[in-house]
Amino acid sequence: MTPTVPFTRDLVLVGGGHAHALVLRAWGMNPLPGARLTVINPGPTAPYTGMLPGHVAGHYGRDDLEIDLVRLCRHAGARLLLDKAVGIDRTRREVMLESRGPVAYDVASIDVGITAEMNLAGxxxxxxxxxxxxxxxxxxxxxxxxxxxxxxxxxxxxxxxxxxxxxxxxxxxxxxxxxxxxxxxxxxxxxxxxxxxxxxxxxxxxxxxxxxxxxxxxxxxxxxxxxxxxxxxxxxxxxxxxxxxAAGAFAHKWIAQTDLPLTDGFIQIGPDLGVIDDEAVFAVGDCAVMPHAPRPKAGVFAVRAAPVLHHNLRAALSGGRRKTWKPQKNYLKLISLGGKSAIAEKFGLAVQGTYLWRWKDRIDQSFMDRLCDLSTMQVPQPRGSMAIGAAQILTAKPLCGGCGAKVGRGILSGALAGLAQPSGEVVTGAGDDAAILRKDGGGFQVISTDHLRSAIEDPAMMTRIAAVHALGDVWAMGARPQVALASIVVPQMSEALQARTIAEITAVANEVMAAAGAQLVGGHTTMGSELTIGFTVTGTRDAMPLTVSGAQDGDVLILTRPIGSGVLLAADMAGQADGRDVAAALAIMSQPQHREAAIISPHANAMTDVTGFGLAGHVLAMCEGAALDAWINANAIPVYAGAQALSQAGVSSSLMASNRADAPVEGAGDDLLYDPQTAGGLLAAVPATVVAQVITALEAQGCAGHVIGRLSAGSGRLRLS
Missing domain, CATH: 3.50.50.60 (FAD/NAD(P)-binding domain)
Structure with a gap:
């Protein structure tokens, strides 16, 4: 077995400009062992300048124009931080961000373009x-x-x-x-x-x-x-x-406030694209200027500089020799004329016609094709003799991250069947969201543990989602979060990168837990083959906590979040998801649900959070615990953007088949009913008389509540209505 090379150096790309996009593509085809790559950009996509006039004119759609940085970063094995750079500390080697803590670098590159915002009144x-x-x-x-x-x-x-x-x-x-x-x-x-x-x-x-x-x-x-x-x-x-x-090009204000060498706010770079007098920082594109070879602001220079930038970044990380870039003095200008016609100018000569627009279109489409035609994840192929059954597992779809990596509901139930029945201070044990304990002096404490195999490359975002996911068990029981212990496995890396990674994870975990009213009191860390983050959490409640089995005949089912995260994460892992959809889903998954729990729990007869067993599995658990049938309105179930189309195209999480077998639904059920959710919504059984009140209260707090079905006396069946 080939050993995994530990991470020892951090490369940070600030901005998703054309040069960085091409570097990401090249990096994915031949990554530098030992280098951890991070990309910082405000959004999940970056527009391609060459196609902007055509997009404005209506010749190209939005998808044609935008470079999907999420897919590119997945291809390159990079983490993507959706944030805006606001500064750089070259002494500490840190990039300062608008919405989160600083990101450390050993080598950094800046490709943030320019702005056309003008200093005019109004x-x-x-x-x-x-x-x-x-x-x-x-x-x-x-x-x-x-x-x-x-x-x-x-x-x-x-x-x-x-x-x-x-x-x-x-x-x-x-x-x-x-x-x-x-x-x-x-x-x-x-x-x-x-x-x-x-x-x-x-x-x-x-x-x-x-x-x-x-x-x-x-x-x-x-x-x-x-x-x-x-x-x-x-x-x-x-x-x-x-x-x-559109009158001129202006440098971003945050760059002017740094100690970088500047000319009119633009970063001075040398022939190797490195910042003058700084071996650790590069700059490229319109945000940079070459004093020895001044050139106009044009995207063609960033595209031509990309191969040299890619080589020199690797050289800076590995101690290699850098190349020199010599920008051309003259370049072809292709100017769109609104309709599908263009003018070409070079060396003072000009020609015009529709054929030039078609030529420009081919150039632009070719550029975008390079950034869309990315290699997909290869499934390991079995070789030689193997134990019976091993080949089938290896040739199955790759193991998903998040809750898609959980063990199936049927297997888990069988394993837990032999545990001792609750007694003494233990009110309920395995089988619900959390165990319930009696407290001395009255009241109750709940305790649960959960961890997630990393589904994305960003440790901070993964920590936020894992913390929200773990707290879901406490919120689902109507309890107040109390304390948390972290369990962290980080990939093998140098001590410097260990310190950076653990510091990021700890800061985010402490932030999320404190905001929920809980205290992070410690935990355990170790190194392993991949990032895994988990939490053991406790909560308290004066009255008996809500359980999954307390639902009543006539209750209405309310769901607070969309389903489909498992499909999106599986598609993202395979490079098939739209980056905007993935980013939107992660943004929801990372949000706490304390407001939803506070509004719903006083009225709910039963509540749980929808996680690895899928919506159908969690509804079934509610039905089995109370001898009820569930009638589910498939059209009322909220779905993450992009998940439905991916599911209909055959994309699914590795746990979906097990979920389908464990929770059969009567009727033509949508596959997404079985999709494992990570940091999924709260599912509550609420008396019909207070449903309108609960929904109104949720909306008043900016929360979502969706009525997806009802419960009636029965024998634990799921039906689509």
Missing amino acids: FAQHAIGAKPLDIYAARWRDFSTRAAKGEVAPDVAVIGGGVAGCELAMAMAFALRASDVMPRVTVIEAGPQISGVGNMVRRRILHAMAQLGITVLTDAKVVRIEEGAVELEGNKSVPAALCVG
Whole structure:
């Protein structure tokens, strides 16, 4: 067996720009043993600049435009932190984040692009910069939809008459016209003419804009931006239900506040793409500047620099020799004209036509294909002689993380059947969410333990989810969390990385437990083959805690969270899930449910949390404990975005088959009924007379409550209604 190389160095990529995306692709094909890779980006996707005008014009959908960083990071074996960098401490070698603690690095690279936010009165309140692209693209989608419905005037003002401003103006005018809206689009340029191109291209762009009805104002100085208008010097006003800033490139403000070597806010780098006078930090793309070889801000340079950046990052981590990058002096400009036509310019020469748009389209699609055509996880193939049954297990689908790695309900029930019956201080033992103990002096204590095999690469997020998951057993019994012990297994790594990892895990665990009213009092750590995080938790309740068997005839079933997390995590592991869906699900899974428990528990006859046995398994446990039948309304069950389509395509968790066998449902049941949930919702049996009151109270606290079925006298059957 080939030994696993322990982690010894941390590489942190700040930003999901084009160069970093290509580095992730290359890294996944040939990772550097011993290097742990982390990516920091505000969102799960990053827009591709080359296709933005086509997207705005309506030629490409949102999915065509966006690079899926979740899939790329899964391919590369990297953890993705959905957060915004706000600083860097080069002495401590830490990247400071907006919403969580600092992330340590041994080598870091910055590729965060630029912003087009302008220092104009009213800009922040009434305008949007063309960059960052994802923010602008989202605003444009909303505006164009509302303009097509007649909810806002189709008046657009673009500040900046360079290539970017003109290209976006033509794209927006074309799209609005295609929606049967007659737009008023105005390009406002402070200089005497549109800039960034030669005379021949300028004439062609002006002609194309005139055909689209775009007004071009030159020598126009913007004084301020108001709601619905751009005020110009000389008491002139331009109508603007949407105002877009495209006049120049501006560095992110947080970079200017660092001690990095800067030129006008842009990071100075040398021929090796390393930050000048810092062997541990690199920068690339529009956020960087090469004093020895200044170049305009264009995506082509980031794409061309990616292979050199990839090589030099590996060299910095392994002590190898770095390469030098020499950016080309001239590059081809392909400018979209709104419709499916484009202008090409190089060496002062220009040509125009629809065939150039098709050429540009092929270039752009080829780039995106490189980032979408990723290798999938390979299932180990059995070799040689094996014990009977071993080959079948190896050729089955890979073991899921989270609750998808649990043992089936039937197997577990059989193993627990021989345990001694509760006695003395033990009120209830195995079989419910937690054991119930009598407290001296009155009241009750509940105790439970749970752990999760890591489903994602981020130890902090995995800790948050594991803590919420473990607390679910206490909340489900209507108890107040009391204390917690952590059980942590980390992969083999150097002492420095051990310290970083354990510090992250401990900080998050302490935060989640403290917010729930519990105290983290210690635990146990060890090294193993993979990250595993668990907690033993206790809680207290004055009255008898809720149990799974207390449901009554006529009760209504309320569920607080969607199902489908097992399918999403299985698809993510195989590189098949949409990164936005995975990120959205993780965000819900990491949220505590103390408010839901506080609202529901005073009214519930029975409650549990939906976890590894799937919704059907947990409903069945409620039915068996009270001799009831459950009628489930499949259409009322909330489902995580993307889970249904993946399930219908045949994606499932490795535990789903066992769950299906252990909890049969009468009727054409959806596979997601058997999907194992991690940090799943609370499932409560509530008297019908208080259901409306409970749902209203949940909504008032910003929580969700879904009525998914009802219970009636019976013999423990599950039926779809």
